[in-house]
Amino acid sequence: MLKGKTVVLGVSGSIAAYKIASLASRLVQAGADVHVLMTKNAANFINPITFETLTSHKCLSDTFDRNFEYSVEHVALAKQADVFLLAPATANVIAKVAHGLADDMLTTTFLACTCPKLISPAMNTAMFENPITQDNLALCKKYGMTVIEPATGHLACGDGGKGKMPEPETLFDWIDYTIGYEKDLAGKKVLVTAGATQESLDPVRYLTNHSTGKMGYAVAKVAASRGAEVILVSGRTELAVPLGVHRVDVVSAKDMFDAVTSVTEKQDIIIKAAAVADYRPVSYSDEKMKKKDGDLSISLERTDDILAWLGAHKRAGQFLCGFSMETQNMLENSRAKLEKKNLDMIVANNVKVAGAGFGTDTNVVTLITKDREEELPIQSKESVANALLSAIVGWGE
DSSP: OOTTOEEEEEEOSSGGGGHHHHHHHHHHHTTOEEEEEEOTTGGGTSOHHHHHHHHSSOOBOOTTOOSSOSSOHHHHHHHHOSEEEEEEEOHHHHHHHHTTOOOSHHHHHHHHOOSOEEEEEOSOHHHHHSHHHHHHHHHHHHTTOEEOOOEEEEOTTSOEEEEEOOOHHHHHHHHHHHHSSOOTTTTOEEEEEESBOOEESSSSOEEOOSOOSHHHHHHHHHHHHTTOEEEEEEOBOSOOOOTTEEEEEOOSHHHHHHHHHTTGGGOSEEEEOOBOOSEEEEEEEOGGGGSTTOOOEEEEEEOOOHHHHHHHTOOTTOEEEEEEEESSSHHHHHHHHHHHTTOSEEEEEETTSTTOSTTOSEEOOEEEOSSOEEEOOSEEHHHHHHHHHHHHHTTTO
8 A cells, every 4th residue: 555655764873774674675565665864874784775776766865965866855855755764763863853953864854854754763771761862752752753662672782671673564564554544534433353252162172263363453454544543352363463453352252242342332333354153162071072982062052143233232323344254145145144133234255265264365255235236356355454444434425
């Protein structure tokens, strides 16, 4: 979603500067137009030629460099920028931008920019925790800049603690979160359920399904990137919490039911993407398992139907969307669920179709409402999530 976006990277004098090469490369691969500004000290850690090769743009550091096409360069670049990421940001450069000092190309351009500004501190723990640095970061936040919290770990100085610049993947996610999508869901509250629930049999075994949570997490990520306030009620998964999302961890179907019903009244959009276990054990015995060729004895009862409850308690103006995973009669079965559970939309897919279903990075779905159907081509789950949210935003038009 960064195609055609202009990203300015400001690199100051820290050993972490080498990581920005990987970030620049990934941004270019995502379709962004990337420009790199460096302080003179930064050039002692990484050669500007590296960035010029990766971005196909001259790496600027000298405000008075005459070796470029005529323009007031810092003003021209500031006008083009969709986002400015200052990373790594040393204590020195943070102090400068906090107080509006502009004594080189990087700080001059930074001051001239009106686009969103991100700052990723990278320094020794004592320097980061110094009250002066903390006051400067507070000033940056006061003036509308976003400070990306540094990681905790082994630092180049040999110490361990807070002050490590996050990995390029994290910085990429911050840029994508900031400018990747139009903020057309700003002011909306969105609830998403994701992942598989587990029903315990004993301290070792449980009932569950094959859901990885990837589809629900993609929906939550895109909703937050489009400006929504997002609650993600999640079964157990290995996936990281998307930026801007508040995750509520649950285990059983009852846990998920309780978590969802406690907040549903305040939500504008509810998207149930979780694969909830349909049954919970009432009684269980493995005595027969001790015998050769013995059978497992389990008595089961149905778990709470979260989607049916949501449909029965849907308030005026609330949009309710469910997912339907089928192996046959996909459209007929999905339409029946849409009507029975009082949904506004259902996302249907056939788990037998290549590229769809559990554990994949892609999906093939059909969006179904009472009066229309839209079949989407195979695409990434994030693209599916974006198309789904766009359909919800345009619903009723």
